[in-house]
Amino acid sequence: GESVGLHLPTLSVQEGDNSIINCAYSNSASDYFIWYKQESGKGPQFIIDIRSNMDKRQGQRVTVLLNKTVKHLSLQIAATQPGDSAVYFCAETFDNQGGKLIFGQGTELSVKP
Amino acid sequence: DAGVTxxxxxxxxxxxxxxxxxxxxxxGHDTVSWYQQALGQGPQFIFQYYEEEERQRGNFPDRFSGHQFPNYSSELNVNALLLGDSALYLCASSYIGQPNTGELFFGEGSRLTVL
Structure with missing residues (x-):
């Protein structure tokens, strides 16, 4: 069935470096793609979303890129900090299915001081 | 302002x-969605409640049921527990009047272990 998946299960970066987390999706009909951060022992926390008719969106220290040609989503974190260490999930949803997200497996980001 | 509890x-x-x-x-939120998160996996959508009714449902058996109260709080019930039901159960809330961009507010979850 349709799913959202991630390329790499773990990513280790040096503090201050930029991080790039990738995600492949298979459902071209999704309206929104979203990134969530989940710290140990906590629930997922919304980071940023991008509508399917956009290819780039920037937030505070984060940028999401959407490449619909190859069905690829990425999250870029600038100047990665120890507090960024967490599991990152990509997800997708449809305009008429508010509250229903399809999550991928997740990538664990580890930031070395 | 309390978040999701x-x-x-x-x-x-x-x-x-x-x-x-x-x-x-x-x-301020009126909609509650429930998710099941197995260890090392992404959350899986169970169902969503709005106006005290189940609005959407994922691929979960009827053993999973829910309820929403007039104050918007919600319960998730699981009957005839199986070992495979062991997971973190997450609740997420949102406001129906907001456009759906995928932004949900999650609680910290209930960790269920079935022996």
Whole structure:
């Protein structure tokens, strides 16, 4: 069935470096793609979303890129900090299915001081 | 402003038992969605409640049922527990009047262990 998946299960970066987390999706009909951060022992926390008719969106220290040609989503974190260490999930949803997200497996980001 | 609160935080049950998990949505939110997160996996959508009715449902058996109260709080019930029901159960809230961009507010979850 349709799913959202991630390329790499773990990513280790040096503090201050930029991080790039990738995600492949298979459902071209999704309206929104979203990134969530989940710290140990906590629930997922919304980071940023991008509508399917956009290819780039920037937030505070984060940028999401959407490449619909190859069905690829990425999250870029600038100047990665120890507090960024967490599991990152990509997800997708449809305009008429508010509250229903399809999550991928997740990538664990580890930031070395 | 309290966020999404869930109870209990941890619980242990045995196979065949029943469990009830509770959720209070973020202030101002009227919609509650429940997710199951197995260890090392992404959350899986169970169902969503709005106006005290189940609005959407994922691929979960009828053993999973829910309820929403007039104050927007919600319960998730699981009957005839199986070992495979062991997971973190997450509640997420939102406001129906907001455009759906995928932004949900999650609680910290209820960790269920079935022995």
């Amino acid at each position: 869930q109870s209990p935080t941890h619980l242990i049950k045995t196979r065949g038992q029943q469990v009830t998990l509770r959720c209070s949505p973020k202030s």
